[in-house]
Amino acid sequence: MEVSGPEDDPFLTQLHQVQCPVCQQALPAAHINAHLDRCLLLHPAGLSEPDDDESLGSAEPSRRPTSPPPPPPPPLGSCKRRRLSGGSLRLPPATPTGESSDGEVDEPDEPGPPDGRDPYDRCPSPCAGAHGIPAFARGPAGSPLPLRRKVSGKRPVAAAASASTAAASSSAAVSASPRCWKESERSEDEDEDDEEAAAAAAAAAMGGEDDDDEDREDWEASAPSTAAFRESAGHLGPGRAQPRPPAREEIWQKLVGKPLADKMRPATLQEYIGQNKVVGQETLLRSLLESNEIPSLILWGPPGCGKTTLAYIIANNSKKNSMRFVTLSATSAKTSDVRDVIKQAQNEKNFFKRKTILFIDEIHRFNKSQQDTFLPHVECGTVTLIGATTENPSFQVNAALLSRCRVIVLEKLSAEAMKTILMRAVSSLGLRVLDQGRPTDSVSHGNSSSCSSSSSEPPVYIEDKAVNTLAYLCDGDARTGLNGLQLAVQAKLGSRKPFCKKTVQNYSGEGVLITENDVKEGLQRSHILYDRAGEEHYNCISALHKSMRGSDQNASLYWLARMLEGGEDPLYVARRLVRFASEDIGLADPSALTQAVAAYQGCHFIGMPECEVLLAQCVVYFARAPKSIEVYNAYNNVKACLRNHQGPLPPVPMHLRNAPTRLMKDLGYGKGYKYNPSYKDPVEQEYLPEELRGIDFFKQKRC
Numbered sequence: 001m002e003v004s005g006p007e008d009d010p011f012l013t014q015l016h017q018v019q020c021p022v023c024q025q026a027l028p029a030a031h032i033n034a035h036l037d038r039c040l041l042l043h044p045a046g047l048s049e050p051d052d053d054e055s056l057g058s059a060e061p062s063r064r065p066t067s068p069p070p071p072p073p074p075p076l077g078s079c080k081r082r083r084l085s086g087g088s089l090r091l092p093p094a095t096p097t098g099e100s101s102d103g104e105v106d107e108p109d110e111p112g113p114p115d116g117r118d119p120y121d122r123c124p125s126p127c128a129g130a131h132g133i134p135a136f137a138r139g140p141a142g143s144p145l146p147l148r149r150k151v152s153g154k155r156p157v158a159a160a161a162s163a164s165t166a167a168a169s170s171s172a173a174v175s176a177s178p179r180c181w182k183e184s185e186r187s188e189d190e191d192e193d194d195e196e197a198a199a200a201a202a203a204a205a206m207g208g209e210d211d212d213d214e215d216r217e218d219w220e221a222s223a224p225s226t227a228a229f230r231e232s233a234g235h236l237g238p239g240r241a242q243p244r245p246p247a248r249e250e251i252w253q254k255l256v257g258k259p260l261a262d263k264m265r266p267a268t269l270q271e272y273i274g275q276n277k278v279v280g281q282e283t284l285l286r287s288l289l290e291s292n293e294i295p296s297l298i299l300w301g302p303p304g305c306g307k308t309t310l311a312y313i314i315a316n317n318s319k320k321n322s323m324r325f326v327t328l329s330a331t332s333a334k335t336s337d338v339r340d341v342i343k344q345a346q347n348e349k350n351f352f353k354r355k356t357i358l359f360i361d362e363i364h365r366f367n368k369s370q371q372d373t374f375l376p377h378v379e380c381g382t383v384t385l386i387g388a389t390t391e392n393p394s395f396q397v398n399a400a401l402l403s404r405c406r407v408i409v410l411e412k413l414s415a416e417a418m419k420t421i422l423m424r425a426v427s428s429l430g431l432r433v434l435d436q437g438r439p440t441d442s443v444s445h446g447n448s449s450s451c452s453s454s455s456s457e458p459p460v461y462i463e464d465k466a467v468n469t470l471a472y473l474c475d476g477d478a479r480t481g482l483n484g485l486q487l488a489v490q491a492k493l494g495s496r497k498p499f500c501k502k503t504v505q506n507y508s509g510e511g512v513l514i515t516e517n518d519v520k521e522g523l524q525r526s527h528i529l530y531d532r533a534g535e536e537h538y539n540c541i542s543a544l545h546k547s548m549r550g551s552d553q554n555a556s557l558y559w560l561a562r563m564l565e566g567g568e569d570p571l572y573v574a575r576r577l578v579r580f581a582s583e584d585i586g587l588a589d590p591s592a593l594t595q596a597v598a599a600y601q602g603c604h605f606i607g608m609p610e611c612e613v614l615l616a617q618c619v620v621y622f623a624r625a626p627k628s629i630e631v632y633n634a635y636n637n638v639k640a641c642l643r644n645h646q647g648p649l650p651p652v653p654m655h656l657r658n659a660p661t662r663l664m665k666d667l668g669y670g671k672g673y674k675y676n677p678s679y680k681d682p683v684e685q686e687y688l689p690e691e692l693r694g695i696d697f698f699k700q701k702r703c
């Protein structure tokens with residue numbers, strides 16, 4: 001909350017005198033800004049006076065209250081600090097989005113009073129020291145640059161205000177990025193990132209653009225943020241000076257804090273790699289997004305393929321079009337949270353005609369009745385639902401809800417797409433890619449910045465092969481790939497072993513080299529992508545069954561190993577083998593059933609890992625065995641016959657009935673039955689009900 005002071009009262013404003021920091025002249029507070037403009041022209045070096053700066057700077061910490069009680073009216077002359085200090089400027093909050101506890105994001109607020117913090121305090125750029133008069137930048141040689149603001153035609157306060165606008169827009173840009181709108185995910189250091197970005201934008205606006213590029217780069221390297229990452233990845237477009245090739249410390253700093261995958265999250269469709277079937281040019285979803293017609297969607301795909309990212313991109317898009325975007329995670333949200341969101345959405349629709357998009361991550365974690373809560377509201381358009389799920393929505397999402405949503409199937413990212421994503425990260429970290437096939441001087445730079453010849457620090461390299469391997473090993477999961485890269489780099493930089501030039505042919509430099517092995521270790525593939533409770537469980541067992549049916553012993557072993565290595569229960573596989581023995585091998589090799597039951601019992605006795613070979617033996621036996629579905633088909637025919645029968649089922653013929661009592665015998669049960677062993681020759685006897693006489697379930701397809 002801003003503290004009110006005498007300058008707020010027109011009478012007191014006239015009455016109170018302030019001292020010009022340039023010429024030291026005392027004059028009414030209301031005239032100080034107009035005076036400063038003139039004074040700066042007359043005394044261009046005036047602000048370099050160390051005493052003044054120092055006095056203002058040193059006064060600053062004590063001025064900043066932790067909790068702001070209204071101060072007593074200051075004595076004459078003391079209000080110069082209040083008037084000129086950055087803290088008294090009406091700056092927007094560092095994070096201009098207000099979010100409710102459920103993650104709702106509102107539009108940026110109007111610029112308001114700073115909430116007790118001076119953003120300039122945080123900026124380590126050269127002008128940050130000038131707390132009192134933040135706009136006074138200095139030239140490279142330390143000379144002040146007073147004319148700069150004259151060119152811009154802004155007074156210090158006005159310039160600072162425009163800086164604050166720049167800060168706001170910078171902050172808004174950051175807040176529009178996905179990592180900011182999810183309140184629950186915001187960490188303190190993210191807030192700091194935003195504030196620092198805002199302060200930097202303010203500093204840049206005040207101090208000019210040319211001189212502080214280098215300082216700004218330093219600052220960005222030491223205060224990593226999404227903005228800095230995106231900038232170094234070339235997102236800010238042409239015309240920006242490329243950052244200096246970063247040394248180990250700078251790279252290390254960039255990796256501190258949030259996971260690399262989060263920092264690299266794309267904010268626009270242009271940065272969204274792969275998934276062309278869904279969001280490529282001329283796809284339905286893209287045109288809907290471009291025309292701002294967002295239907296209710298279920299995004300279905302494996303982990304790390306970009307579901308949440310796509311939702312964030314839609315969020316950015318919808319915020320631009322003044323829609324509300326509310327996010328809930330089904331892992332933590334309760335039904336009451338959903339109701340609250342719906343209620344707010346109704347109010348927004350009724351009173352402000354604003355649409356609400358509700359994003360529910362992991363929607364499959366909501367039970368059916370929770371899903372029912374928003375069904376009518378999706379139906380009537382109160383909310384547009386976007387759900388993300390790794391599970392097959394046909395099983396996990398309420399059928400009624402499903403029919404009101406368009407299901408978008410995202411695929412695992414291809415190795416090429418993964419390579420692009422990884423190279424983007426490599427570039428933004430400032431690593432250089434070492435292509436072993438090329439001679440020394442053609443080492444490709446991950447960052448196209450100028451060469452490090454000017455840098456005293458040895459550079460950090462990553463083998464091209466290492467990036468390729470990572471792209472393949474992460475199995476289409478961008479999060480795994482990026483975080484694997486992060487771990488590899490951190491582990492290598494942490495150990496601080498420079499690489500020996502002999503290790504890489506043709507390279508004669510010094511520095512740190514991240515190799516394929518580092519990447520493999522970083523990826524930590526202790527688990528194979530396999531979800532015992534979900535989709536992958538059914539996919540793999542189906543692949544095993546089909547491979548055995550197709551007599552492909554290699555594929556059969558592969559799918560078996562993939563399940564067992566992924567932690568599947570061996571008894572689950574063994575049960576499937578018992579079924580396969582009858583369903584697919586049947587009477588072509590009746591001992592298959594015995595094999596399967598034996599394998600089941602063996603697994604039961606000895607468990608994993610020893611039982612894996614039992615299963616492997618059985619699987620290969622089955623893959624090689626002759627196949628017959630004769631029995632299986634015939635039995636299906638019988639079932640169909642029963643199901644399709646019209647009217648009451650025919651009675652069991654009397655001669656086939658058992659007659660354990662006298663009464664039953666008297667009633668004709670068992671009468672006329674021919675006991676086969678009593679006959680030397682085959683017995684002529686009917687066993688089917690009369691109306692089914694002559695039917696052959698083995699020949700016909702269906703009854």
Ligand SMILES: Nc1ncnc2c1ncn2[C@@H]1O[C@H](COP(=O)(O)OP(=O)(O)OP(=O)(O)O)[C@@H](O)[C@H]1O
Pocket residue numbers: 260261262263264265266271272273274275301302303304305306307308309310388389390421477478479482
């Ligand atoms: N198509 C893509 N283009 C560029 N980066 C991507 C893409 N998909 C994912 N990423 C990167 O991978 C990270 C994880 O992606 P995201 O959170 O969208 O995955 P997800 O499919 O929602 O996974 P999960 O189901 O596990 O939540 C992102 O932060 C982003 O850096």
